Amino acid sequence: MRRSLMTLLTIGAVGAGCVAAGPAGDDDCGADEACATAAAGRRAQPPQRIQAGADLVLLAVTDDHALYQDGQTVYATRLRAGAARTVVAQVPGTNLAFPLQVGGVVFLWTAPQRSRPGFGVSPLVVWTAAGGARQVAAQASVGLVATAASPDGRELVFTSNVTDDGARGDLVHAYTATATQPTVLARDIPMGFPNGRCRPLAGFGGDHGHAFPVAAYCAGADVTATLSRWDRGTRRDLISGIATPMPFTLEADPRGTTFLVNLADDRVATVTADGEVRFVDAARSRTGFVTQRGDVVYAARTAAGAELRVAEDGAAPRAVAPVVALYAGLYNRAGYFRSRTASPDGRLALFATTVDPATGLTDMHLLDSRTGDTALLTAATTATVGSELFTADADHALYFRDVDPNAGTGALVAGDAGGVRAITADASAFDVLGGDGSAISFTTNPAFDPRRGFLLSTGDLWVADVDRADRAPRLVSTQANLFYLPTEDRRRLCQYSY
Numbered sequence: 001m002r003r004s005l006m007t008l009l010t011i012g013a014v015g016a017g018c019v020a021a022g023p024a025g026d027d028d029c030g031a032d033e034a035c036a037t038a039a040a041g042r043r044a045q046p047p048q049r050i051q052a053g054a055d056l057v058l059l060a061v062t063d064d065h066a067l068y069q070d071g072q073t074v075y076a077t078r079l080r081a082g083a084a085r086t087v088v089a090q091v092p093g094t095n096l097a098f099p100l101q102v103g104g105v106v107f108l109w110t111a112p113q114r115s116r117p118g119f120g121v122s123p124l125v126v127w128t129a130a131g132g133a134r135q136v137a138a139q140a141s142v143g144l145v146a147t148a149a150s151p152d153g154r155e156l157v158f159t160s161n162v163t164d165d166g167a168r169g170d171l172v173h174a175y176t177a178t179a180t181q182p183t184v185l186a187r188d189i190p191m192g193f194p195n196g197r198c199r200p201l202a203g204f205g206g207d208h209g210h211a212f213p214v215a216a217y218c219a220g221a222d223v224t225a226t227l228s229r230w231d232r233g234t235r236r237d238l239i240s241g242i243a244t245p246m247p248f249t250l251e252a253d254p255r256g257t258t259f260l261v262n263l264a265d266d267r268v269a270t271v272t273a274d275g276e277v278r279f280v281d282a283a284r285s286r287t288g289f290v291t292q293r294g295d296v297v298y299a300a301r302t303a304a305g306a307e308l309r310v311a312e313d314g315a316a317p318r319a320v321a322p323v324v325a326l327y328a329g330l331y332n333r334a335g336y337f338r339s340r341t342a343s344p345d346g347r348l349a350l351f352a353t354t355v356d357p358a359t360g361l362t363d364m365h366l367l368d369s370r371t372g373d374t375a376l377l378t379a380a381t382t383a384t385v386g387s388e389l390f391t392a393d394a395d396h397a398l399y400f401r402d403v404d405p406n407a408g409t410g411a412l413v414a415g416d417a418g419g420v421r422a423i424t425a426d427a428s429a430f431d432v433l434g435g436d437g438s439a440i441s442f443t444t445n446p447a448f449d450p451r452r453g454f455l456l457s458t459g460d461l462w463v464a465d466v467d468r469a470d471r472a473p474r475l476v477s478t479q480a481n482l483f484y485l486p487t488e489d490r491r492r493l494c495q496y497s498y
Contacts, residue, residue: 051077088132109140241264262286289349327389363379366416387431402427409430
C-alpha cells in the first residue's frame with residue numbers, strides 16, 4: 001500500500017477555497033480593493049489537507065463532504081482540515097462500492113457484482129449530509145439511468161425488490177427525509193441493466209420546486225416502452241410505443257417539461273409533461289436533444305448512414321451534415337438519466353462526420369443549434385472527447401486531437417465558432433472537467449498501476465482559464481489521482497496525491 005493524502009484545491013479565481021489553483025496571474029478585480037484583497041488571500045492559501053490514508057478511493061464529493069473507501073469501509077468527511085470522519089457503509093470481501101452523486105445526494109451500491117454486465121444487483125445506501133447514511137433497498141439494480149434525485153434533493157427514484165438475476169424489479173419513489181419508506185411507481189417491470197431490451201429510464205421532470213417523477217419503461221410483457229409521470233403517486237401516461245432498447249438518457253429540454261422519444265414505428269417525437277405530442281420526423285434516431293426554445297437536434301438514420309438534423313419548433317426538419325457521432329459527456333464521471341449532449345445553455349453540440357474504423361477516432365465539428373451554423377474544429381480523424389465537453393459558461397467546446405489510441409492521451413484543445421486553441425503543448429492530456437465559468441481542470445501523463453487497480457492510477461493535475469490565452473495552465477499537483485472530483489459549485493477539487 002502507498003500512503004495517500006486527500007486535499008482540497010480551489011480551481012477558479014472566484015469563491016471560497018484553500019488555494020488558488022487557477023492560472024497564474026492577477027484576478028480581474030480592476031480598482032475593487034475588496035476583490036483584490038480576497039484574491040490575494042486565496043492565492044496565499046495552501047491546499048487544504050483533509051484525510052490521510054493508504055490507497056484511498058474517492059467515491060463522491062458534494063459541496064461540503066467527500067465520500068471515500070478506506071479498506072472495506074466507506075467514510076464521509078467534511079471538507080475541512082481536522083474534521084472527524086463518519087462511517088457510511090461496510091463493503092464486503094475485497095469489493096469496491098459503486099457511487100452515483102446527484103447534487104447533495106449520494107447513492108452507493110455497496111456490493112456490486114463486478115463480474116456481471118452492469119454490475120448486477122446490490123444493496124443500495126443513500127447518504128446526505130443532513131440525514132446520514134440509510135440502506136433504502138436490499139436488492140437494487142446498479143441502474144445509473146434509473147436512479148435520480150430531484151433538483152432540490154428532496155425526492156428520489158431508484159430500483160428495489162430486484163430479482164437475483166437482475167431481470168425484473170420495482171421502480172420506486174421516496175422523499176429523501178424518509179427514504180426507507182418508498183412508494184412503488186411501477187411494480188415487477190423488466191430491468192436487465194445495462195443492455196436489456198426494456199431496461200427503464202427514470203428520473204425527474206420539471207425544475208426546482210416543481211419536480212415530478214418520470215420514467216420510460218415496459219409494462220407487463222410489453223416490448224415497447226411507455227413514458228409516464230407521477231403526481232402525488234398518481235400515474236399519467238404521456239406517450240406509448242417507444243422503441244426499445246432505449247438510449248442511455250431521458251432527453252428533455254432544460255426545464256424538464258418537453259421530452260424527446262424515438263417511436264417503434266420509426267418516428268421522432270416530442271411530448272410535453274401535459275401529454276401534448278409533436279411528431280418531428282419520420283426517421284429512426286437514437287441520439288438527440290431538445291433546446292430551451294423547443295428545437296430538436298437529432299441524428300436521423302438514412303440510406304447512406306445518418307445525418308444531423310435540426311427541427312425548429314413548428315417547422316419542418318432540415319439537414320445539417322452527415323454524422324457518425326453526436327457526442328455526449330459524463331455526469332460526475334458516471335451515468336445519469338439527464339441529457340449530457342448539449343452545452344450547459346442548451347445551444348452547442350459536438351459532432352463528427354467521419355471516423356477512422358481502425359481507431360474509432362473522428363473529426364470534430366461544432367453545431368450552434370440556434371442558428372444551425374456549424375464550424376469545423378479538426379478535419380483529421382484524430383479526435384475524441386473526454387468526460388465533459390464544454391466550459392460551464394458554454395463559450396468553448398473541449399476535446400482532444402492527435403490522440404494516441406494506445407496511450408489514451410491527446411492534445412487538449414478548446415474550440416468555438418472562431419477557431420481552436422491548444423490548452424496543452426503536447427499530446428499528454430488524459431481527461432478534462434469544466435470548472436466555474438471559463439475555468440477547467442485536466443490531467444496529463446497518466447501512470448496506470450495494474451497491481452493497485454485502475455482507480456488508483458495517477459497523473460499530473462492542472463487548471464487553466466480557457467478565456468485567458470495569456471495565462472499558461474498551472475500545475476497544481478503531481479501524482480494526483482486521475483479520478484479526482486469537483487465540488488458541486490465547481491470551484492474546488494478534491495483529489496488524492498501520493
